[in-house]
Amino acid sequence: MRLQARLPLYLDLIRWNRPAGWLLLLWPTLSALWIAADGWPGWHLLAVFVLGTVLMRSAGCCINDVADREFDRHVKRTAQRPVTRGAVPVREALMLGALLALAAFALVLTTNRPTVLLSVVALVVTLLYPYAKRVVAMPQAVLGVAFSFGVPMAFAAAQGGQEWTLASVPAQAWWLLLGNLFWVLAYDTEYAMVDRDDDLKIGIRTSALTLGRFDVAGVMGFYAIYLASWAALGLSLGLGRVFLLGIGAGAAQALWHFTLIRTRSRDGCFKAFRLNHWLGFAVFCGVALDLALR
Numbered sequence: 001m002r003l004q005a006r007l008p009l010y011l012d013l014i015r016w017n018r019p020a021g022w023l024l025l026l027w028p029t030l031s032a033l034w035i036a037a038d039g040w041p042g043w044h045l046l047a048v049f050v051l052g053t054v055l056m057r058s059a060g061c062c063i064n065d066v067a068d069r070e071f072d073r074h075v076k077r078t079a080q081r082p083v084t085r086g087a088v089p090v091r092e093a094l095m096l097g098a099l100l101a102l103a104a105f106a107l108v109l110t111t112n113r114p115t116v117l118l119s120v121v122a123l124v125v126t127l128l129y130p131y132a133k134r135v136v137a138m139p140q141a142v143l144g145v146a147f148s149f150g151v152p153m154a155f156a157a158a159q160g161g162q163e164w165t166l167a168s169v170p171a172q173a174w175w176l177l178l179g180n181l182f183w184v185l186a187y188d189t190e191y192a193m194v195d196r197d198d199d200l201k202i203g204i205r206t207s208a209l210t211l212g213r214f215d216v217a218g219v220m221g222f223y224a225i226y227l228a229s230w231a232a233l234g235l236s237l238g239l240g241r242v243f244l245l246g247i248g249a250g251a252a253q254a255l256w257h258f259t260l261i262r263t264r265s266r267d268g269c270f271k272a273f274r275l276n277h278w279l280g281f282a283v284f285c286g287v288a289l290d291l292a293l294r
């Protein structure tokens with residue numbers, strides 16, 4: 001009965017009713033997985049990366065809410081999160097996060113040694129991100145690394161053998177990670193624009209505050225770098241016109257997001273953030289269909 005009674009709190013803690021967060025992680029990871037496997041990657045790797053993405057994002061929510069509990073109570077949008085309002089104790093949240101991370105790690109163990117090593121690096125970056133807000137002017141860049149680490153992991157899992165080292169991961173995988181980082185900067189700056197006033201009062205550093213009046217221009221520039229870099233890298237890896245149609249669909253969505261954020265309204269910026277997973281989905285569809293239609 002105790003678990004049954006607390007389950008709604010746990011589901012709220014991991015944002016179960018808000019799947020946009022793990023979808024933002026999933027689409028670039030699956031895009032990289034399809035590219036690395038030169039098409040369909042097989043049910044095993046698909047299950048590992050889909051379930052692993054959901055589990056690690058959920059674990060990240062637990063860690064983030066514990067780290068930010070003192071700040072979140074001063075932000076209207078986050079004041080009622082379970083840890084912040086005391087409904088879930090800190091120790092309990094950390095235990096849940098650890099269990100979820102261990103479950104994700106168990107999935108990774110079914111792949112190969114280089115993928116396991118990369119997963120450890122990804123976990124370290126995930127743990128560092130919540131504290132980056134205290135010292136880094138644009139902590140969204142740290143989040144970008146954490147949210148993009150599925151890309152080299154996908155290449156390692158699809159192409160690597162047990163003899164691989166981290167140095168064996170193809171250079172294109174790291175360039176794709178860097179390009180995807182700019183997409184994370186784009187949508188998480190939109191997210192930060194929602195809380196700009198609250199963050200300014202409590203002293204948290206964000207890309208929205210760092211960019212100041214150039215926030216909208218910054219977001220659009222980040223979108224452009226992401227889409228242009230992935231287009232160039234995709235073409236260099238043998239993708240073609242159908243892939244570019246996916247990039248074009250993503251670009252059209254980015255332009256629509258400009259109309260949502262240009263007045264910097266909270267509702268418009270939050271809507272743009274929430275719908276960003278469709279941009280990632282468009283790029284993934286371009287990748288998967290291009291490879292399937294060869």
